Amino acid sequence: MASQKLLVKDVIKKADVLLEVVDARFPDETRNSEIEKDISREKKPFIIVLNKCDLVPKEKLEKAKSRMAKIAPAVFVSSKERFGxxxxRHKILEVADIQGRDIQVGCIGYPNTGKSSVINGVAGRGKASTSAISGHTKGVQIVNAGSxxxxxxTPGVFPLDEHDEYIQGLLGIxxxxxIKDQIGVALKIIEKLVEEDRELLESFYKITFTDENSYDLxxxxxxxxxxxxxxxxxxxxxxAIRIINDWQKGLLHREKTDIE
Ligand SMILES: Nc1nc2c(ncn2[C@@H]2O[C@H](COP(=O)(O)OP(=O)(O)OP(=O)(O)O)[C@@H](O)[C@H]2O)c(=O)[nH]1
Ligand SMILES: [Mg+2]
Incomplete structure (x- = not known):
């Protein structure tokens, strides 16, 4: 991971624009504060790409997008469904402000957020290698997307201070x-569901609750x-193990809503 971080730093230095690819299901959790600091130190423009938006209800996306837009231009994308x-592509050309040569666009973020898939979405299928298993991209891959x-x-990297089990559990890494603290991770998943979709939590586990805490649940x-x-x-x-497994199998997410 240390050498991969150096590699990412190097890409931040070289690139004209950076795409920070976050998982639209957990945009706050998959923002990498360390990378964002490096980008602002280098004074490079960046775009937050909320990828996998096919898995997220539209209202949640809109909220996340307006939160992210306070930090940087935000675009939501489903590289799977070729949406966004x-x-x-337009946003990259707009923020880059480079004339007379190619625009180098660094694509960075947590492991498995879909960085390589986003590149394929823009460039045309299959140019960058992807995988369901995180840690797939190893070195820097250069992909010419035309225009x-x-x-x-780049390979996915975690910030030092967020290298915790909760994120790893949540992202299925x-x-x-x-996971050592299975109860701790399950409690975080419960808290997230209580905040975002308590009806789903109730119906899935056939429980009803009012203001019980996550441990009671x-x-x-x-x-x-x-x-x-x-x-x-x-x-x-x-x-706790059951909850983590259900979450990682995608059973605790609602089916996506339509995106126009
Ligand atoms: N549903 C859905 N799945 C996606 C989307 N984009 C990527 N995926 C899936 O997410 C997984 C990871 O995709 P990659 O593009 O390899 O992710 P990455 O960020 O490059 O991963 P690393 O290189 O390992 O850090 C694959 O199983 C993809 O099929 C999307 O928009 N929607
Ligand atoms: Mg990759």
Whole structure:
């Protein structure tokens, strides 16, 4: 990771414009503050790309976009459904302000947010190599996208201070068997759902709640799933593992809503 960070720093220095690719399902969690600091130190323009927007309800996207727009121009994209890629191309040309030569566009962000897929979306399918397994892109890949745009694809990196299990659990970078604090991660997932989609949490686990805290909800879910230890005590760890697995399998996300 250390050498990959140097590589990303180098791309920030070389590039004329940077794309910070975040996962539209968790835009705040997948913004990389360290990278953003480096970009502003180098005084480079950047665009926040909210990718995977096919997986997010439209209202949530709009809210996230207006939050992000306070930091930098924000574009939402689904590289899977080829949505937003033309808009992104225009935005790159607009912010770059480079005449008479190619525009070098660095593509950076957390692992697995879809950096390589975004490049393919703009450049035409299959130019940058992608994978469902995070950590796929190793070195810098150069992809010519035509109309003066040349992408520099980079490996995904975490900021030092956000290298925690919650993010890794949320993004599916670590599965439940590799997470040490399973209860802690499950509580964060519960908190996120209570904030964003409590109806889904209630209907999925067949519970109803008012103002119980996340730990109470974990217990309610354990009880509902009949995860009991001796003397009828609830097995919170088992409940936590179930929640992490359900989340990572995508069962705790609503089907996408239409994007015009
Ligand atoms: N649903 C959906 N999935 C996407 C989208 N973009 C990328 N993916 C998926 O996300 C996974 C990661 O995509 P990549 O483009 O390899 O991600 P990356 O950020 O380059 O990953 P690393 O190089 O490993 O850091 C793949 O399984 C893609 O198919 C999108 O817009 N929607
Ligand atoms: Mg990649």
């Amino acid at each position: 890629t033309t808009m992104l 003066r745009i040349v992408f520099l694809d 670590k599965d439940s068997t590799h 974990l217990e309610m879910i354990g009880l509902q799933c009949n995860f009991l230890k001796k003397k009828g005590k609830i097995d919170e760890t088992r409940a």
